[in-house]
Amino acid sequence: MQIVVTGAVNALVLSSMYILVALGFALLLSIAGILNFAHGAIYMVGGYICYQFAVGFGLNLWLSLLVSVLIVGLLGLLLEKFCFRAFFGDMVNSIIMSVALIIILETTVNVTVGVYIRSIPQFASGIIRSGAISISAERIVTLIIGGILLLLFTLFIKKAKIGLEMLAISQDPVGAVLQGINIHSICALAFFMGCGLAAVAGCLMGAVFGLSPFMGDFILVKAIQLVILGGIGSTFGILVAGLIIGSIDATLPLFVTGAVTDVVGFGVIVVLLLLRPQGLFGRREP
């Protein structure tokens, strides 16, 4: 019973974190046409900034998380203006730019603080026990925060004016401009939000699993998996894909060696793409 409950909670925690990062990644892809491979590095930077404020400067942990989100969000604005704006819609050059950013960010963190073991303090301590079952309070809190953010994001996209403008740009940028939507402002906001979401995930995962200069590589792969599996442009698709991939990652190692988990995850994507190239809920190109 312990294994079942642990697996289920873990699946939800991993899924929520993967989805948070993937949504930010997908936002930039669908609105700015940018494949931002540096998204994983930004997630990592968010974690380290939170650590620095919480442990280095002694700030309250929750405040540190907020500060990290704001700083990384501002970093996103700078990246949009100075690194990516020139390459909107240009996939190749934006990839080159994002790869350069990965190397710069990872190496900078690695040579400055990467040699030290770092872990963000727990956002909630203690173990919740019920009979033979025990669950970490930290993971429950991570799950709740992830769930709330996902809900807010979904509501924002579907109900808020700016969210609808983002949807419009993702569907037809030219049409959106003709409707008077300021594409640069919306893209900047998308970068802010996308990077902010990555920072939240980086802080939460940094508390649960610890920090490493290369922690972003793993999460980037997951984000790409989710976007491809769910379908580019589909928020609901990313949610479903996140649950699938998160569940595989959380439960398969219970039965097979960990390396097989990655194979299965990619195998699912390959089979799906062969049957349904647009992903689970993506729009098929005419």
Next chain:
Amino acid sequence: MKKNLVTVLLGVCAVLSLVALPFLAGRVLAAPAEPAPKTVDIGMLAALTGWGSAAEVPISQGAVVAQEYLNQKGGIKIKGVQYNIRLHIEDTKGTADGAVAAATKLVYSDKVKFVVGTVVPNVMEGAQTVTEPAKVLFVTAYNSGVPSQYSPKTPYTFVGQAATIEGTAICMKYLREAYPKAKKLAFIFPDDGSIPYLGPVLKRRAGEVGLTVVGDPVKWPDTTIDFTAIVARVLASQPDAIAMVNGWPQALGSMLKAAREQGFTGPMFAPHNAAPEVAQSAGLAASNDYFTTSITPNDPAMTPMIKQLAPRLQAKYGNISYYHFWGFQVVDVCRQGMEAAQSLDPTAVKAALEKIETLPTLYGTARMGGLETYGIKHTVCNPLPIQDLQKGISKHVKWVTFVSP
């Protein structure tokens, strides 16, 4: 007028000569300058960037301190001639191809005959593709037990200190003393190809101290972030204790945390990982009943050598890491081999190290071992200090020795 000019010129020359005379006399009468000591070049391979740098940067720093310390103590004396150590540090970037490039530069460009360093298995193997054919003596800081890294097929490779098998055996000995009720032991290994070799050997070592190994060894890939499911698999075999054989402090701390979150309260150990670093990763709540083999620098039970080195390291680098001592150890073993051989020829040094039975190290007196275990007697089996972690606080417990047969 001409006569006056000549007189003036002669006078000036006389004055200049008088002024210069003392200086010229000093040069003639001064003792001849001491010839500068000769140098022996030792290459150092370390991941200064990339994966593994958290451990290998301190290893390289320890090697630098070894260079300074040993040179201050008179360097290496070979047939009455003093040789100072000159270290050449190259970055392997934590990858096998990085190690090949770094080793190639050391061996073929810097012309070193001795190389020390690196602990990452595949990185070590990459370096050995260069050092072994070139008959360059390679003293590594660690060995994960895979024959391709260390066996009769790598005759120029020495392991500079007690490594995986020795460290795990020492921990198992301590487990029986400190936790006599813990009789069933489960193993977790990284998925680095070592299980087929380490598994049977460690099972034998466990049996020798009265432990029963339960369940199959559970392995985890290097890319693992979440150890919850992996630890759940281990716990399914209902062990009394868990041995985490190899892994970086980050991963070990995550495993410790995952085990405690799932209700496991038994002892857990991992050789060669400083308890404070594991605690940093695991968090205070999980940092109980964990022990390892690691140096506690300020403990009175540390050896005189450790007590000498600790303040040097603190002053130079602002902190003391267990890995600093690894870097010192490998350079010192290299030096001792050269002095035993009274030669700078790697083949002669290799032969001399193979004849040595005991050698003094910063950990205390070590014995050479490993002939039966690895097929080659090239392991420096030094005593190791047990470091215990309770409620987030680590402390030294005792020194334990194990010599691989």
